[in-house]
Amino acid sequence: MSQYLVELCTLLIDDLYGELSSQVFSTIARLGRQPLAGLVRHSNLSARHLKHGLVVLIQQHLALHYTSELDGVTYYEANWQHAYNLVRSGKIIKFVEDRFGEKAGGIISNLLLLGHTKVSDLSDAYGVANKKANSGAELKHVNGNGISNGNGLTNGNALTNGDGLANGVDEAHDASKTESHIDSRGQLHSLLYQLLHSGWIVPVREPHFWPQAEHNNEAEVFVISTHFEGKVPKGPKKVAEFARLVKERKRKTRDESLEIPQMNGITGSKRYGSSAVQPSKRIKINGTGFARTNGYSDADHLQDEIQLDLKQGDLVVRVNHEKCNVASRTEQLTRLAARYVGETTSKVYEALLRVLEEQTPRCYDEFADNDQEDPDIVDASPLVTAQAVAEAIDPNIDLTDGLQEDSNHVNRVNGNASAEIEENDQGLSGHSLEDVNKRRRLVDQHIRLLSEDPRHFTHWVSSRGMSQWKVDFPRLAQVLIQTEIEDTVTARHERMGTRLIRILHSKGKLDEKQVSNFSMTPPKTIRSTLTGMQEAGFVETQEVPKDTSRQPSRTMYLWFYDQQRCRQLLLTDTYKAMARILQRIKVERAKVQTVIDKAERTDVVGHEEQYLSKMERQALRDWSQTEEKLLIQLGRQDDLVATLRDFIGPLNS
Amino acid sequence: MASSSKPAASSGSKKDQLYDRCAEAPPDTVFYQRDLADMQVADDSASLMMLIQQLVDAHMLQVMTWEGQVCYKLRSRDEAAKLKSMTPDERLIFSHIESSGTAGIWTKTIKAKTGVTQTIMTKCLKQLESKALIKAINNVKFPTRKMYMLAHLMPSEDVVGGPWHQDGELDVDLIEALSNIVVRFIERESWVEQKQRGPSKVAIAKRKAYVLSSTNDIEAEPPLFKPPLGPHKLPLIPHPSSHRHYPTCASILAYIRASGVVDTSVALQEQDLQVLLDNLVFDGKIERMGALGYRSVRGAVDREGVGEEGDGNGLSQAPCGRCPVFSLCGEGGPVNAKSCVYFTEWLRTG
């Protein structure tokens, strides 16, 4: 865990849960896996303080713990993934709102506030203590939203912002509260059902609190006892087999731990698998809230069943950040398509990716069996038809925009008039069959543009359902990473820097003369750019002696570019920059703290005009603008982190 | 002899049908399997694969790969007939000479690659030469090497001292000028200006109804990226996916020659231009479309002075992303976020 990541996570925790929690977090992050006694010994915190801090951290899933069966000692470890995710709260709420509506977003914001929660407690929060829980959540919600896009940070909201948990109700919150208000337990359960089945929230079980090392131990012990008769495997073949089985065991354990109880057969990992056509259909039906296909009554029935299950209330759930990464990837890829192909086409792409999201629990599976060389294993990546995209896409999008009339294609496939686009403009009134067909064809043409783009946003699979496609996510994740690196290099070293990086990326190690030839630029022009980038760590050199004399004059220098290294470099820099923004927010807030305090007094709230001077009001406005600007930047940097870190296998370092 | 192996007359005609459909496309078109499937000659993919195989066997389709995908190019019936008349050895040698392009290939390399004996090779080369399919060329760099290339090609100029150099130095002005011309040409050929379409009445009515019925305002969202405008100030949009006329190295060269923008004294060859095109790809001005074609990167021709830098990302926009003392900065250090002047400056400006 890098120093800057610790710094960033500590700042985030400090902001939300106070100084004690953040101190305890930075202690366990610094010390690594330790029992309480070890923590006491190596820090200047008392056992009592540590315990207090750990309780909060564990409730929020920011610390992991495991009690050894041998000696009964409990070990603690920092959960930096979840700590980092605090910065994403606003984004997750927005993603869920976009997909399932405001009320579902409200549930998510409550869950984020409460940490992992029993369903019954959540119901209580809505029913009995509705007001309290909700207003708290709303505050955080507003705060979080600001992190992602600055919404809700304007006007009066900003007055209470920043210290969200502590206080206050003002009009804006009351207003938004009614919108995300949930009327009945039934409604709550049906929303929970949707969120559970789409994977946005997941059940929490004991193993989720274990550190990675424990998962590993458990899996290894299990595999050794079941497959190797209790003996540690030896020899390359057995060791490889062992590694594969351990991975498989970890995958199984994880999938089982995420299974929704009593829903045998259609839950767990299966519901995402390619075989689970039915359940995914059900999810779709409920996800959009429309009864589109005849599977509806079936789904209805299913829903009842789950609601019964939920009513018992024992299930503990939490928000699933892996799913947030999937939505984030959709957003970044849509952006890339908008940049290189066109706005409307990118919207079609977004719709396509969202259909695929339903079948995608996570961006990449660290326990996947990827070294399978078995030719009988078919590529299991999910497929999507133009038909499904046409059904899913917002009907208000003008699909003819950004599209050249493809007379060729229309003629060939349908054999009818090529002037169809104009012609049909007159008849868009209802959902006539013709209209549906036309939209489907237009969607198909947009998808074809996407597949033809050099980045190959989609891949053609077959002609089923107008046309059937898949998306090569791992490759596109690489494209996104490379694009971010190039954008950064362009900002710091001009276009020339990016050009040289692309040359080295495609050609491998080159000496200066070769770089000059490929870039058609004289050596003296590129030299300063290359050295500048070397200092910044984007390119490196390798010395190759021409003979054994090892004299500098007899040495060749080869330039090269290492994408993985740049990815790591940029990620660390971004963590650091994010920490600086959070520190700066503190500083800026401190400057107006007295005014903020005053504005938050109960007698002042709602009577700002009366009690606050003109200067004080101006100071608050300035502060809210400053904070908004800083938070927007923080959100963008988090986008960058998502691209660099979360869409494809972990960095090796 | 090939015709005797045809299983039935009907499938033969299907094969011809497919060939004719391909021939309708402009020369040098590259077809992917889905393009061929779209022609709807074959009933299913199995029989399509069979038809393709037959055409390949008859040398009427040339198999290529691009980014791991198999694709095909049509051969003229003449060419196919010539290929058919060759012996397997001749064909093998011919294919190596063909793939060496304008660089030509050394007989020793042919021998190493094909593994045929000297006598067979000599015989084959003679045969091919007599049919006017290949020709012997001299290489200035290696005058002693016996080299061959396709008869209709012009041997390439050696890279050293090519048209990009002036007195042994890179001719930066020429490169720059020609790059601009090429990018503009490619943009013109690879994007279309969207026809001005007043929004249709129905669309307006629909939108109005939507706005009235909903509190969300969809109109408020500006596009993520401003669409680049063409010469007539209309947005540029891509060609439909069936478009196959993306400019190629050959067609760009033809344009340059015809337009007379370069001095005829500059003997520009396809392979020289290829170097320039590769460089433009690295520069992010143009991109490959399929095996042969090029398209300009959206917005490569900057008509509105948007600037070179673009948007950057969350890091490069922030003060820390451009900070000269980034590595020194830390809480309690000589520079830190609290006292940072770059932040103050950044917060003050817009």
Ligand code: SF4
């Ligand atoms: S806080 Fe200021 S000094 Fe520190 S890295 Fe950022 S811009 Fe540089």
